[in-house]
Amino acid sequence: MDLNTVETYAAVTNRAELQRMHTGDAATAVVAGGTWIFSVPQPHLRTLVDVTSMGWEPYSITGDGLRLAATCPVGVLETIRFPAAWRSRPLLRQCVRALLASYKVRAVATVGGNICAALPAGAMTSLTVALDGVGEVWAPDGGVRHLPVADLVTGDNRTDLRPGEVLRAVDLPAHALSATTAFRRVSLARLGRSATLVVGRRDPDGRVVVTVTASTPRPVVLRYDAPPTASAVAAEVEHVVEAGVGWFDDVHGAPDWRRGTTLRFVREVVEELT
Ligand SMILES: Cc1cc2nc3c(=O)[nH]c(=O)nc-3n(C[C@H](O)[C@H](O)[C@H](O)COP(=O)(O)OP(=O)(O)OC[C@H]3O[C@@H](n4cnc5c(N)ncnc54)[C@H](O)[C@@H]3O)c2cc1C
Structure with missing residues (x-):
C-alpha cells in the first residue's frame, strides 16, 4: 500500500x-x-x-561459521553452498519454505527484515535462533553491540532494538551449523502462516537444543548437555511456556491447538534426534 x-x-x-x-x-x-x-x-x-x-555482502562463510547480512534476501539462503561438515543445510531450505511467500517475495524479503518485524511466524527468527544466531546491532552513536537473536525478538512485533538501532548481520556459529537438525511445522490453512514451528538440533558433541517458535509470542529455547527423553522435553516446554510467555493466539491458530501441536512436534524431533 x-x-x-x-x-x-x-x-x-x-x-x-x-x-x-x-x-x-x-x-x-x-x-x-x-x-x-x-x-x-x-x-x-x-x-x-x-x-x-548499503552494499553488504549477502553472506560470507568463515572459519567461525556463516555470517548473514541483515539485507540478505531470504531466497538466497537456499543457494548457499555449505562446507561438507555443516549438516544443518536442510534447515535453511525448510525455514525459507516456511515463509509462505511467492518466489517474488522471497527474492526481496530480507533476513533482517523478517527478524526485526518480529512476527511469531518469522521463519528467519526460527532459523537463526535454532542455530544460536547472534545479531550485530549498530547504534546511532556509532557503537556496536551483539546479542542472541533469541533475545532480540521479545514478542509479537516487538524487539530489543533501541531507537535508531539497525541490525547489521547475524552470525551463525560453525558448531550449530554442523549439527543434525529435525524440523516440524504446521499452519491452519494449507497455504497459511506458520502456527507452530519446532526445530531440534543435535550437535556433534551430543548436546541437544529444542527451539519453539510461531506457537509462542517469542522464541523459546531449551538446552540439554546430553540427549534427553522426548517426554521430559515436552513436559519442560509445557512448563516453561505456561509459566512464561504463554501460547500465542491469533487468526492463524488457537492457543490450545498450538499447545497440542507444539508438544507433539517436540516429542517427534527429540525422538528423531536421539
Ligand atoms: C505474501 C506474503 C507472505 C508473508 N509471509 C510471512 C510469514 O509466513 N512469516 C513472516 O514472518 N512474515 C511473512 N510476511 C511478512 C514479511 O514479508 C516478512 O516478515 C519479511 O521477511 C520482511 O522482510 P522485509 O525485508 O521485507 O522487511 P521490511 O518490510 O522492509 O521491514 C520489516 C520491519 O523490520 C524493520 N527492519 C528491516 N530491516 C531492518 C534492519 N536491518 N535493522 C532494523 N530494523 C529493520 C523495518 O523497520 C520494519 O519494521 C509475508 C509477507 C507477504 C507479502
Missing part, C-alpha cells in the same frame, strides 16, 4: 549517511525488502531509510 505520510525516502550507502538519517526519531523507520512495512498502515512515519543500498 502507499504510505502517503512518508515525505523522505533515503537510500543510504554508508554508515555516516545511515547515522545522519536514522537518529532514533519515532517518525523514521528502516526499510529493507519492504514486504512487511508496506503491507500495513504506518501513519506515524515521515522518513524511510533504505538499508539495501
Whole structure:
C-alpha cells in the first residue's frame, strides 16, 4: 500500500549517511525488502531509510561459521553452498519454505527484515535462533553491540532494538551449523502462516537444543548437555511456556491447538534426534 505520510525516502550507502538519517526519531523507520512495512498502515512515519543500498555482502562463510547480512534476501539462503561438515543445510531450505511467500517475495524479503518485524511466524527468527544466531546491532552513536537473536525478538512485533538501532548481520556459529537438525511445522490453512514451528538440533558433541517458535509470542529455547527423553522435553516446554510467555493466539491458530501441536512436534524431533 502507499504510505502517503512518508515525505523522505533515503537510500543510504554508508554508515555516516545511515547515522545522519536514522537518529532514533519515532517518525523514521528502516526499510529493507519492504514486504512487511508496506503491507500495513504506518501513519506515524515521515522518513524511510533504505538499508539495501548499503552494499553488504549477502553472506560470507568463515572459519567461525556463516555470517548473514541483515539485507540478505531470504531466497538466497537456499543457494548457499555449505562446507561438507555443516549438516544443518536442510534447515535453511525448510525455514525459507516456511515463509509462505511467492518466489517474488522471497527474492526481496530480507533476513533482517523478517527478524526485526518480529512476527511469531518469522521463519528467519526460527532459523537463526535454532542455530544460536547472534545479531550485530549498530547504534546511532556509532557503537556496536551483539546479542542472541533469541533475545532480540521479545514478542509479537516487538524487539530489543533501541531507537535508531539497525541490525547489521547475524552470525551463525560453525558448531550449530554442523549439527543434525529435525524440523516440524504446521499452519491452519494449507497455504497459511506458520502456527507452530519446532526445530531440534543435535550437535556433534551430543548436546541437544529444542527451539519453539510461531506457537509462542517469542522464541523459546531449551538446552540439554546430553540427549534427553522426548517426554521430559515436552513436559519442560509445557512448563516453561505456561509459566512464561504463554501460547500465542491469533487468526492463524488457537492457543490450545498450538499447545497440542507444539508438544507433539517436540516429542517427534527429540525422538528423531536421539
Ligand atoms: C505474501 C506474503 C507472505 C508473508 N509471509 C510471512 C510469514 O509466513 N512469516 C513472516 O514472518 N512474515 C511473512 N510476511 C511478512 C514479511 O514479508 C516478512 O516478515 C519479511 O521477511 C520482511 O522482510 P522485509 O525485508 O521485507 O522487511 P521490511 O518490510 O522492509 O521491514 C520489516 C520491519 O523490520 C524493520 N527492519 C528491516 N530491516 C531492518 C534492519 N536491518 N535493522 C532494523 N530494523 C529493520 C523495518 O523497520 C520494519 O519494521 C509475508 C509477507 C507477504 C507479502
